[in-house]
Amino acid sequence: MMEPSIALLGFVTLQRLAELVIARRNTRALLARGATEVGAAHYPVMVALHSCWIAGLWVLGFGQPVEAVWVAIFAVLQLARLWILATLRERWTTRIIVLPGAPLVRSGPYRFVTHPNYVVVVCEIAVLPLALGLPIFAAVFSVLNGLMLAVRISAENRALSGAMFLK
Secondary structure, X not given: OOOHHHHHHHHHHHHHHHHHHHHHHHHHHHHHOOOEEEOOOOHHHHHHHHHHHHHHHHHHHOOOOOOHHHHHHHHHHHHHHHHHHHHHHHHOOXXXXXXXXXXXXXXXXXXXXXXXXXXXXXXXXXXXXXXXXXXHHHHHHHHHHHHHHHHXXXXXXXXXXXXXXXX
């Protein structure tokens, strides 16, 4: 039987890789339709941050006991992630891609929160390490992610306010 920590880490790793494939496909399609990328300079830093987070979880969390309560919270976060992906469909990407003239999405979780994907990511950055008994790791990466999101959300808000109109 597979160790629970390996199953959890394997799931997250495969999920993130699948998301990169989806994001790349969606980005190409949006750019082909005349969209532009904003914040490209900070994107490699964000990718490095998330890569270090996953790598660190593998190094420190491999073989650790898994706390069921945190895994349950993580599972709820995955449902929220799916809701976001289903709402944005072909407009979901890991980059800030703006399609001029396209309306802002105001359905699904976007009815309640401006940036629901970032809420999910903030929670995941903390919850997954906590599920593996790594509270210091959770705190360090939560701070680093918060700094990254301050840059990213600012760039995204500027880009969206300049290029889109509300439905």
